[in-house]
Amino acid sequence: MPEMKTRWDIFCTVVDNFGDIGVTWRLARQLVAEHSVAVRLWVDDLRAFERLCPDIDINATQQWQQGVEVRQWSVDWQPTEAADVVIAAFACQLPSAYMEAMAEREKPPLWMNLDYLSAEDWVVGCHGLPSVKYKNVQKFFFFPGFRKGTGGLLRESGLLERRRQFQQSPQAQREFLQGLGIDRAPNAQLISLFAYENTGLASWLDTMAADSTPTHLLVPEGRILGDVERWLGLHGLKAGAVHVRDALTVQVLPFVRQDQYDLLLWSCDFNAVRGEDSFVRAQWAGRPLLWHIYRQDEDIHLDKLDAFLTLYTQGLSEPAREAISGLWRAWNAGETMTDHWKSTRKHWPELEKHAETWCLEQALQADLAAALVQFYLNWI
Incomplete structure (x- = not known):
């Protein structure tokens, strides 16, 4: 695939200790390493993250880990420019100010809900379909999966x-x-x-x-x-x-x-x-x-x-x-x-x-x- 000079934001709410952050951290690293995109990973629980990546500074609002910009997603949200691609992992709710920032962009970003993994039949039919719209920004369903017609599974090169x-x-x-x-x-x-x-x-x-x-x-x-x-x-x-x-x-x-x-x-x-x-x-x-x-x-x-x-x-x-x-x-x-x-x-x-x-x-x-x-x- 061609090298892209795009910026991606991935938002992760840690629900079950390690599963959510495990998936998003792995995805963020792979996007940086194999597709040369700039990734900001927004995480609301750096303590859970620390178990998977002991190098994490749980008190830092911004840090770099393995090429990924890790940002602390706190209730005190600071104005931030929206990225070219926005991934809401597992249907997490984006900050309202960030959604406004998406809508204010001259070219709206690609907004995707990265859903939970499932082998159910209906996933193939829903993968890639448009979801809700916020002002002029369209959200899409993106389903990992085991069948053709889904988003596949996380797997690093080699x-x-x-x-x-x-x-x-x-x-x-x-x-x-x-x-x-x-x-x-x-x-x-x-x-x-x-x-x-x-x-x-x-x-x-x-x-x-x-x-x-x-x-x-x-x-x-x-x-x-x-x-x-x-x-x-x-x-x-x-x-x-x-x-x-x-x-x-x-x-x-x-x-x-x-x-x-x-x-x-x-x-x-x-x-x-x-x-x-x-x-x-x-x-x-x-x-x-x-x-x-x-x-x-x-x-x-x-x-x-x-x-x-x-x-x-x-x-x-x-x-x-x-x-x-x-x-x-x-x-x-x-x-x-x-x-x-x-x-x-x-x-x-x-x-x-x-x-x-x-x-x-x-x-x-x-x-x-x-x-x-x-x-x-x-x-x-």
């Missing part, structure tokens, strides 16, 4: 090649894991666990502890830690803690920055993830995964879950499809995991092969950043 090289290098994996204080047992399956609170966890841990195959479970600091503590009968687990119960080793990891989290996912045999950003990164890892979807009112999140499972499990044998679908549904309902995990383990080779196939199929689509740039080029 990501899968870097992943392939890492996964083919036992030394690189060993050095990375040792850097986090992880001493992987030779025959243990390595599993990462990043999830919301879940009443089904205890049964899953019981099942892994009783398994004939040893499991090393890596738990980055986060909301699921309280359930891990209850299962261990402990309190105040911190990063670095290691506890062994029969065939299961549980190790608590520090919350890692985004690039390190990729390496963690690539190192593991199975990844349990949550939200949106981690969900996409686990798919690029090419390994079997378990998604804890963000709960929504009236259980509409379960429709999203089923839509993705319908798409993801295409090509699997019926027993393997039932196994992985059952596991995901039980996990998201907080139900007993024992039978579902045993069934999943039975179909492991097929599920491993399928995860890689799915990853490569998704990589055939344009990535989200490139799709956004192309949408802008078409618009002008």
Whole structure:
């Protein structure tokens, strides 16, 4: 794509700790690095941002991080010139003064609502359509997605090649894991666990502890830690803690920055993830995964879950499809995991092969950043 001398503003309201800022921070960096656009990222919670990017100064109203201008989005909004492209992430409401600034531009900006990721059928029909209008400024729907006719998924240039090289290098994996204080047992399956609170966890841990195959479970600091503590009968687990119960080793990891989290996912045999950003990164890892979807009112999140499972499990044998679908549904309902995990383990080779196939199929689509740039080029 041609290099563009355009200015982009991305607005992010941090709703669920890390998912919103995870997506927008990744997108902002990629737009700067691969498309040479100037990006201002407006964030209303720099403390959450700091967990993903420890270099952030949480008190600075303006700073530069990895080529991105990061601005603190506070209630005390200062007059600001509107950019050429304005992205409201996940339907966040822009400051009224900024909307006026958009309307005052001689050439109105391209205004897009970057929506949540969904595999539901209706997304294809709505992607790219005009939404509301503010004075002379038209807003458009922009949907990430898994099908042709959507905006695709965030994927940096060369990501899968870097992943392939890492996964083919036992030394690189060993050095990375040792850097986090992880001493992987030779025959243990390595599993990462990043999830919301879940009443089904205890049964899953019981099942892994009783398994004939040893499991090393890596738990980055986060909301699921309280359930891990209850299962261990402990309190105040911190990063670095290691506890062994029969065939299961549980190790608590520090919350890692985004690039390190990729390496963690690539190192593991199975990844349990949550939200949106981690969900996409686990798919690029090419390994079997378990998604804890963000709960929504009236259980509409379960429709999203089923839509993705319908798409993801295409090509699997019926027993393997039932196994992985059952596991995901039980996990998201907080139900007993024992039978579902045993069934999943039975179909492991097929599920491993399928995860890689799915990853490569998704990589055939344009990535989200490139799709956004192309949408802008078409618009002008």
